[in-house]
Amino acid sequence: QKEVEQNSGPLSVPEGAIASLNCTYSDRGSQSFFWYRQYSGKSPELIMFIYSNGDKEDGRFTAQLNKASQYVSLLIRDSQPSDSATYLCAVSPLYQKLVFGQGTRLTINP
Amino acid sequence: GAVVSQHPSRVICKSGTSVKIECRSLDFQATTMFWYRQFPKQSLMLMATSNEGSKATYEQGVEKDKFLINHASLTLSTLTVTSAHPEDSSFYICSAGGSGQGRYEQYFGPGTRLTVT
Numbered sequence: 001q002k003e004v005e006q007n008s009g010p011l012s013v014p015e016g017a018i019a020s021l022n023c024t025y026s027d028r029g030s031q032s033f034f035w036y037r038q039y040s041g042k043s044p045e046l047i048m049f050i051y052s053n054g055d056k057e058d059g060r061f062t063a064q065l066n067k068a069s070q071y072v073s074l075l076i077r078d079s080q081p082s083d084s085a086t087y088l089c090a091v092s093p094l095y096q097k098l099v100f101g102q103g104t105r106l107t108i109n110p
Numbered sequence: 111g112a113v114v115s116q117h118p119s120r121v122i123c124k125s126g127t128s129v130k131i132e133c134r135s136l137d138f139q140a141t142t143m144f145w146y147r148q149f150p151k152q153s154l155m156l157m158a159t160s161n162e163g164s165k166a167t168y169e170q171g172v173e174k175d176k177f178l179i180n181h182a183s184l185t186l187s188t189l190t191v192t193s194a195h196p197e198d199s200s201f202y203i204c205s206a207g208g209s210g211q212g213r214y215e216q217y218f219g220p221g222t223r224l225t226v227t
Contacts, residue, residue: 032214043203043221044154051213088154092214097144097207102153 003027004091006101015110019076023089023101026070033065033072034098036088044088048074079108112138114206116219123194123226131189131222133204138217140206143187145179148201148221160187194226 004025013019021035032051036044050056050063050072062075072091076083086105090098113136123129133143145157158174160166160181168174178190191198201223207216 034216036218041201043201043218046215046217049213049215090216092216097142097156097159098216100154 003099004089004101006087006089006104008102009105010107011104012107012109013079015079015081015108017079019079019083019106019108021074021076021087021089021104021106022071023073023091024071025089025091025099027091027093027099028067028070029093030067030091032092033063034090034092035061035063035072035074036090038086038088038103040085076106081108081110084108112136112206112215112217114138114140114204114217114219116204116222118222119220120223121225123224125195125226126193128190128192129194129224131191131202131204131224133187133189133206133219135185135206135217138206138208138215139184140187140208141184142207143179143181144205144207144216145177145187145189146203146205148203154203157189191224194224196226199224199226 006023035048037047038044048063050065056063060077064073084107086103088103089101092098115134117132143160146154157172158166158168160179166179181187203221204219
């Protein structure tokens with residue numbers, strides 16, 4: 001079992017709809033959870049981080065964390081074509097390096 | 111978020127030569143620097159982890175004599191690809207990690223695209 005698992009996609013969502021990206025992790029000691037966005041040919045860009053159970057909202061993005069079920073998700077409301085990218089979930093035990101999932105490729109269709 | 115710079119952004123070199131890539135954390139005290147490599151349409155692959163002032167820890171399968179890493183300060187790490195070959199052509203990305211506000215954070219540089227001819 002991989003430490004951090006994501007559906008590789010591609011995930012296609014119509015413009016204006018909600019895109020839902022999911023991630024599960026195996027290490028119960030994980031403390032920090034991150035979502036990165038990576039456009040083709042570019043390096044990953046941090047878009048959200050979450051440390052506590054529940055929801056965290058930032059603009060059109062909402063991160064959801066459920067430590068009991070060991071999953072973290074990212075919701076993108078009012079999806080735009082510019083949201084088309086690969087989304088990387090990353091998990092970290094306290095003060096340790098990130099463990100990345102393989103990424104989910106998201107395509108927003110106009 | 112923190113700013114991490116990389117230089118050069120793009121480099122083309124001849125087979126057999128060495129290339130040095132610099133990674134600077136501009137406004138973040140990076141206790142740890144990471145070097146990743148990414149081939150087209152593939153996931154990030156962690157190559158090595160380095161802590162300031164100590165030797166880098168290389169991932170399995172990464173040749174430490176070929177990929178020399180120096181982490182001289184909390185803000186600067188370098189990766190030198192020695193005797194580069196065409197199969198070393200890839201996108202190299204550094205990342206700076208550290209504790210900000212009591213939590214772990216990690217930020218990526220913009221990457222360096224290496225082409226070996």
